[in-house]
Amino acid sequence: MTLETDDFGATREVIENHPDIETVDVVETYDSASGSRTVATLFLRGTLSQFSPLQTLMYEGFLPLGPTKLEDGCECFDLLLESRDELADATAILGEFGNVHIERISREFRREITPSAAEWQELLASIPKRQRELLNLALDAGYFDIPREVTLEELADEMDITKTTASNHLRKAERRIMSFLIRYIDLASND
Incomplete structure (x- = not known):
């Protein structure tokens, strides 16, 4: 299971103490994008005593x-x-399980456009380390801000590569990311 929580220790303890759970293995943990929460992937073993x-x-x-x-x-x-x-x-x-709250009823079918976990993993694995490093530096230094806070040449100097190499790295990474995202942006649009 994957979860996001303000207090990972307390959340893990609740899961471990559930009568249906035999073992909890932490596969990975990392800070959420906001940095205020922990995201964790857990491998749970147990026997369900009732249906969810x-x-x-x-x-x-x-x-x-x-x-x-x-x-x-x-x-x-x-x-x-x-x-x-x-x-x-x-x-x-x-x-029969407890209180029921209906948030929304709609006559229109709205499909949720979300890439699969496998597709996300494929994208994330497709960007080489140096391209990721340059993307992170560019983002942190304000290269994508309007107006730009840093030039391509300054990024290249920081990475100890030529301006042409920096440009190629950024463009290749941007192309991979945009090629992936544009399909879902197009699917999600209603026009």
Whole structure:
């Protein structure tokens, strides 16, 4: 499982103390983009003593869309339903687990455009170390700001490479990133 939390130690302790959990192995941890939270990937071993709300809905034939999210102790997910009767049935099933809150009902199907974890990993692995170093330096130094805080030549000097090499590194990395993202930007647009 992957989680994001303000207090990783306390969160891990809650998971480890759950009666269904036998072992918890930390695969990785890192600070979130904001730096105020910890993101962790955990490998859990155990035996479920009961079905989760989502598993129960799936067993009953309901179709979840996208990933399940745990927010403030609640399991959150989207369902594709055909009628209000199906909504009432799903709500009754979920009511057996606790309080049910319906955030939004829409007649329009809005697909969530999200690259898969494998696609993200492929992109992240495709950018060589020197290109990543230059991208980080450029971002930190204000190269992408308007107006620019630093020139390409200054970045090249800092990296101890020629201006042409710096330009090529940046353009190759930018092309990889943009080629990946533009597909999803186009899919997500409504025009």
